[in-house]
Amino acid sequence: MGVILYYMNFLSLFVLIPVLMMLGLFVSNSRKQIQFITATGASLLLILSGIITYMYLTERAAGNVAEMLFTADTVWYAPFNIHYSVGVDGISVAMLILSSIIVFTGVFASWKIDPLPKEFFLWYSLLSIGVYGFFISTDLFTMFMYYEIALIPMYLLIGIWGTGRKEYSAMKLTLMLMGGSALLLVGILGIYYTSGATSMNLLEIAKMKIPLTAQYYFFPLTFLGFGVLGALFPFHTWSPDGHASAPTAVSMLHAGVLMKLGGYGCFRVAMYLMPQAAHEMAWFFLILTGISVVYGAFAAIHQTDLKYINAYSSVSHCGLVLFAILMMNETAATGAILQMLSHGLMTALFFALIGMIYGRTHTRLITEMGGLMKVLPFLGVSYVIAGLASLGLPGLSGFVAEMTIFFGSFQHTDTFHRVMTIIACMSIVITAVYILRVVGKILFGAIQDAHHEHLTDATWFERISVVTLIIAIVAIGSAPFWISGMIHESVIPVISHLAK
Amino acid sequence: MDYSSFLQMREEFSLLAVMVFLLVYDIFAGEKGLKYFQPVALVLLTVHTVLNCMPRDAFEVAGGMYQYVPMQTYVKSILNIGTIIVLLQAHKFLNEDANRIKRGEFYFLTLSTLLGMYFMISSGNFLMFFIGLETASIPMATLVAFDKYNRKSAEAGAKYILSAVFASSISVFGMSLIYGSTGTLYFTDLATLITGTPLQIMAFVFFSVGLFFKISLVPFHLWTPDVYEGSQTNITSYLSVISKGAAVFVLFTLLIKVFGNLVTQWQPILYGLAVVSITVANVFAIRQQNLKRFLAFSSISQAGYILLAIISGSAMGMASLVYYVLVYMFSNLAAFGVLSVIENRTGKVQMSDYNGLYQTNPRLSFVMMLALFSLAGIPPFAGFFSKFFVFSAAAAQGYYVLVFIALLNTILSLYYYLLVIKAMFLNKSENPIENIKSDFPVRISLVVCTLGILLVGLFSTIYNQIAVLSFGM
Numbered sequence: 001m002g003v004i005l006y007y008m009n010f011l012s013l014f015v016l017i018p019v020l021m022m023l024g025l026f027v028s029n030s031r032k033q034i035q036f037i038t039a040t041g042a043s044l045l046l047i048l049s050g051i052i053t054y055m056y057l058t059e060r061a062a063g064n065v066a067e068m069l070f071t072a073d074t075v076w077y078a079p080f081n082i083h084y085s086v087g088v089d090g091i092s093v094a095m096l097i098l099s100s101i102i103v104f105t106g107v108f109a110s111w112k113i114d115p116l117p118k119e120f121f122l123w124y125s126l127l128s129i130g131v132y133g134f135f136i137s138t139d140l141f142t143m144f145m146y147y148e149i150a151l152i153p154m155y156l157l158i159g160i161w162g163t164g165r166k167e168y169s170a171m172k173l174t175l176m177l178m179g180g181s182a183l184l185l186v187g188i189l190g191i192y193y194t195s196g197a198t199s200m201n202l203l204e205i206a207k208m209k210i211p212l213t214a215q216y217y218f219f220p221l222t223f224l225g226f227g228v229l230g231a232l233f234p235f236h237t238w239s240p241d242g243h244a245s246a247p248t249a250v251s252m253l254h255a256g257v258l259m260k261l262g263g264y265g266c267f268r269v270a271m272y273l274m275p276q277a278a279h280e281m282a283w284f285f286l287i288l289t290g291i292s293v294v295y296g297a298f299a300a301i302h303q304t305d306l307k308y309i310n311a312y313s314s315v316s317h318c319g320l321v322l323f324a325i326l327m328m329n330e331t332a333a334t335g336a337i338l339q340m341l342s343h344g345l346m347t348a349l350f351f352a353l354i355g356m357i358y359g360r361t362h363t364r365l366i367t368e369m370g371g372l373m374k375v376l377p378f379l380g381v382s383y384v385i386a387g388l389a390s391l392g393l394p395g396l397s398g399f400v401a402e403m404t405i406f407f408g409s410f411q412h413t414d415t416f417h418r419v420m421t422i423i424a425c426m427s428i429v430i431t432a433v434y435i436l437r438v439v440g441k442i443l444f445g446a447i448q449d450a451h452h453e454h455l456t457d458a459t460w461f462e463r464i465s466v467v468t469l470i471i472a473i474v475a476i477g478s479a480p481f482w483i484s485g486m487i488h489e490s491v492i493p494v495i496s497h498l499a500k
Numbered sequence: 501m502d503y504s505s506f507l508q509m510r511e512e513f514s515l516l517a518v519m520v521f522l523l524v525y526d527i528f529a530g531e532k533g534l535k536y537f538q539p540v541a542l543v544l545l546t547v548h549t550v551l552n553c554m555p556r557d558a559f560e561v562a563g564g565m566y567q568y569v570p571m572q573t574y575v576k577s578i579l580n581i582g583t584i585i586v587l588l589q590a591h592k593f594l595n596e597d598a599n600r601i602k603r604g605e606f607y608f609l610t611l612s613t614l615l616g617m618y619f620m621i622s623s624g625n626f627l628m629f630f631i632g633l634e635t636a637s638i639p640m641a642t643l644v645a646f647d648k649y650n651r652k653s654a655e656a657g658a659k660y661i662l663s664a665v666f667a668s669s670i671s672v673f674g675m676s677l678i679y680g681s682t683g684t685l686y687f688t689d690l691a692t693l694i695t696g697t698p699l700q701i702m703a704f705v706f707f708s709v710g711l712f713f714k715i716s717l718v719p720f721h722l723w724t725p726d727v728y729e730g731s732q733t734n735i736t737s738y739l740s741v742i743s744k745g746a747a748v749f750v751l752f753t754l755l756i757k758v759f760g761n762l763v764t765q766w767q768p769i770l771y772g773l774a775v776v777s778i779t780v781a782n783v784f785a786i787r788q789q790n791l792k793r794f795l796a797f798s799s800i801s802q803a804g805y806i807l808l809a810i811i812s813g814s815a816m817g818m819a820s821l822v823y824y825v826l827v828y829m830f831s832n833l834a835a836f837g838v839l840s841v842i843e844n845r846t847g848k849v850q851m852s853d854y855n856g857l858y859q860t861n862p863r864l865s866f867v868m869m870l871a872l873f874s875l876a877g878i879p880p881f882a883g884f885f886s887k888f889f890v891f892s893a894a895a896a897q898g899y900y901v902l903v904f905i906a907l908l909n910t911i912l913s914l915y916y917y918l919l920v921i922k923a924m925f926l927n928k929s930e931n932p933i934e935n936i937k938s939d940f941p942v943r944i945s946l947v948v949c950t951l952g953i954l955l956v957g958l959f960s961t962i963y964n965q966i967a968v969l970s971f972g973m
Contacts, residue, residue: 077885077960079816079967080892141888145879152878155918159926167926171918178914182907185888189895189903217900 009072011052011086014096014132017044018125025122035111038121042104045128049093049100056093057486067203067493068138081199082141090490091337094483095135095257095264098344101472102256103128106249108465109352113161113247120161123153124249131257140188140200140269144181147229147265150258151177154242154250161247163358173242177229184225184265190218191273205273206497215277222270223278223285230262230322231315232285233292240299243311248355251307255314256348260340263321267333267494271325275498278328283416286326290420292319297430301437306357306364309438310350313390316427317343323424324405327417328498332408333491334484335401341483342389342397342476349386349469353379356462357442360455366438371447378458380443382466387435389473392428396477402428404484505561508568511552511576512618518544519611526604538591541607542584542941549580555969560624564686567624571969574822575621575749582742582829583614588945589837590734592844606646609639610738617746621753626675626685629750633671633710637664640743644731656730663713663723671710677703690758701765708766711754714747715803718777725788728796733843736792737836740799745825748803752810752821756973763813763973770811775905777804782912791839791849791920795832798875801913802828805887808894808906815972816896820889822966827874827886830952834871837946838864841938848933851920856929861936865924867946872917874953877910882957889963 021041028034059069068087076084088096106124113120130150137143151174158170188200194214197205210218228235239259243251271278296316303309317339324336356379357372358364373380389396392403409421447453458466476483507513522541529537555570587610594603616635623629641664645657679685681700682693694700709720716724728736755766778801785797806828809821841864843849858865874883887910891903938946956962 178911
């Protein structure tokens with residue numbers, strides 16, 4: 001153990017803890033043990049993310065201006081210049097916090113998962129390895145590897161524990177995301193070989209100049225590759241089906257964190273490494289993301305299944321992330337990262353609540369529900385909070401993020417960007433429509449179904465999950481300074497690289 | 501002439517010694533002694549593998565008929581390990597009453613093909629190469645028809661021998677053209693004498709057919725599904741891994757050693773073959789219900805991926821190729837191991853028979869899943885690394901489009917691998933396969949394969965060792 005830690009530095013604990021969780025689960029044989037292992041592991045990860053944040057902020061306060069902190073580098077495959085290198089900046093720290101909160105709450109949301117709890121948490125841990133590993137690595141190869149590790153457990157998680165058309169959705173999701181990763185792999189190999197860099201480290205490749213013609217080929221490939229995971233129109237179709245069929249914790253982790261891998265990757269890899277092509281081609285992708293934003297919101301209005309509503313709303317909100325990134329200025333980019341954080345938290349809260357409501361009412365159709373506020377006050381109030389965060393009420397995280405994004409986008413003075421911004425702004429109104437409609441329909445009014453009158457409110461483990469998420473949403477919404485400051489200073493190097 | 505130089509061919513002599521010993525043992529040992537036949541054979545083979553696993557300095561024997569380079573040791577070791585795993589998996593089958601009497605022959609024939617592959621790998625002359633090729637294919641046909649009262653097996657044997665002979669005769673024709681245009685069959689001389697005249701190009705095309713057949717690339721693959729389906733499962737796995745592994749390595753070395761000057765000709769040929777093999781095999785694999793045919797098509801497409809390493813012609817390509825063969829061996833043998841256990845016990849090979857397998861046989865399904873994920877190239881399993889390296893080797897030479905096509909095909913392949921996983925984990929079955937307690941040798945083989953799948957990728961030492969000894973154009 002000591003040797004491994006010596007080589008890997010403490011950031012790798014984020015990967016090591018889930019690995020240990022998996023080993024523990026492998027030998028566990030009762031539900032009690034499984035719950036103990038996963039709860040301990042998830043709590044440790046949450047604590048660790050707190051420690052990382054603290055250390056990061058103190059280090060920055062002490063005047064360390066390196067782009068990545070806590071870096072470590074070990075040669076892995078020397079002939080290919082593949083290193084195992086890790087490091088974090090403000091963006092990755094924010095993402096690590098997000099992942100930890102969602103992994104933690106996901107464990108409690110699936111406290112009583114049935115059948116095969118052991119296998120469920122094994123795959124769940126593997127998924128979290130992929131997520132954490134992606135955010136801490138700075139090497140293109142390891143990034144890609146972790147990205148793929150995060151994809152494959154999804155098939156079994158949705159296929160075995162999902163609901164509805166689960167087999168179809170699982171296959172669609174897996175194959176589409178694999179398609180994305182195929183584009184990505186060509187992009188990564190292209191970046192590496194045409195840059196002439198001597199390692200696959202991001203920071204090193206960023207110093208090289210990739211020939212312009214190569215950028216024209218590999219920028220769209222890389223951007224689309226990550227974009228598929230970020231639900232970029234027209235490659236978003238896996239998302240509604242996948243999220244609707246997935247079990248609660250998996251929807252939470254997938255919509256909350258995994259889709260953020262897409263945005264993060266577009267920003268960190270595609271745009272950072274190929275700035276010229278990014279400038280030239282941004283308009284095209286900007287239109288696609290604009291469509292995502294508006295189309296997602298409109299589609300959400302039309303749905304009657306709670307999970308589909310939320311899944312389409314995720315398409316819209318994640319579209320906004322990519323939209324903001326493509327605006328290529330500091331404010332918008334900071335907003336994009338904030339939006340990832342905020343959307344991750346509130347969509348996880350939504351999915352957790354939907355899972356809990358579904359577990360009680362056995363329906364997700366809004367037409368079959370009503371007046372739930374009377375019987376399920378805790379869940380009802382939490383749902384309203386999630387809804388308000390989603391439509392951007394000041395004081396909650398959604399407002400901070402969207403405000404920053406639109407502020408940033410409007411800094412562009414040309415017509416094209418202005419028009420795009422205005423169109424994207426419209427989504428706020430549409431969001432309000434579908435959120436308020438759902439809240440009004442299922443929570444208020446008369447109780448639709450006589451069976452619903454005797455439902456019991458949230459249990460303790462469900463409350464832990466919900467309260468943690470609400471605290472995080474309120475914390476970001478009411479005191480965004482520390483986190484937006486942290487993100488902002490890490491966005492600057494990327495943006496200044498783009499401005500050249 | 502200094503005959504002591506022959507003693508340098510240590511691998512071949514040691515394998516020959518094992519073979520002769522086993523043959524004599526099988527003939528002369530009594531009923532009691534024969535009980536220990538398989539353990540003794542496996543121990544001897546393991547000793548043979550361990551003794552010959554260290555690379556030595558390059559040398560030549562018989563004036564260049566036999567050329568040794570250190571890399572060959574690794575390839576031969578991979579083949580040895582694979583053979584041992586196959587024999588472990590065949591342990592149960594050979595202990596059945598009907599087959600016990602043929603046990604000695606099974607070992608002898610298997611090891612003769614292995615010996616043939618050794619000579620093929622180390623040959624320095626086309627004649628030597630041809631002897632190796634034939635030594636590897638003719639006993640193979642006997643093995644395929646091993647279960648002679650089974651109609652499918654006999655049919656497969658006939659198909660194999662006919663098409664193998666046809667392919668090698670075309671190959672020999674190619675060799676004769678090479679001899680006709682250059683006046684020599686020694687690889688070292690040919691490297692400069694082959695300059696790219698039309699006759700030589702034609703000779704190359706004819707010659708390479710023999711190898712393409714062995715690797716079973718599209719359009720030389722038509723024998724593969726039938727033969728794979730017909731022969732006994734352990735022999736199928738031997739055919740798909742060992743025989744193929746040797747052939748791809750030989751193809752690579754010949755292309756760079758002998759046909760180096762024809763590089764502009766063979767690169768487009770391989771390009772086309774790679775695209776066609778991967779795509780056609782993947783499309784056909786989707787529809788297969790018989791898992792042996794399924795794995796046959798999967799192995800054709802895997803061979804197509806290996807061509808990506810060959811096409812690069814670089815040292816990196818060779819290292820990726822050997823590494824790919826190693827990983828492919830572990831993954832494919834794990835899949836075939838599970839398949840053979842289930843087929844031996846229940847006779848079921850249809851995909852629908854695997855419905856609900858996880859409920860009754862969690863361990864076997866788990867191994868099968870790892871194997872399929874590794875074949876599909878999913879991290880953190882070894883198959884991901886081997887695929888990445890192969891793609892990387894091709895991309896380094898600028899074959900981005902080829903890599904892209906291959907990657908699109910990996911999605912297709914993931915689809916059909918997931919179909920099996922879906923059957924095992926997701927589907928419910930009225931009467932699933934009962935719980936199978938596999939015997940000790942099979943269990944060892946599956947553990948070895950699983951460890952290989954899990955660890956070969958994560959520990960870079962193995963690749964780095966291979967990369968040190970690899971060479972290219």
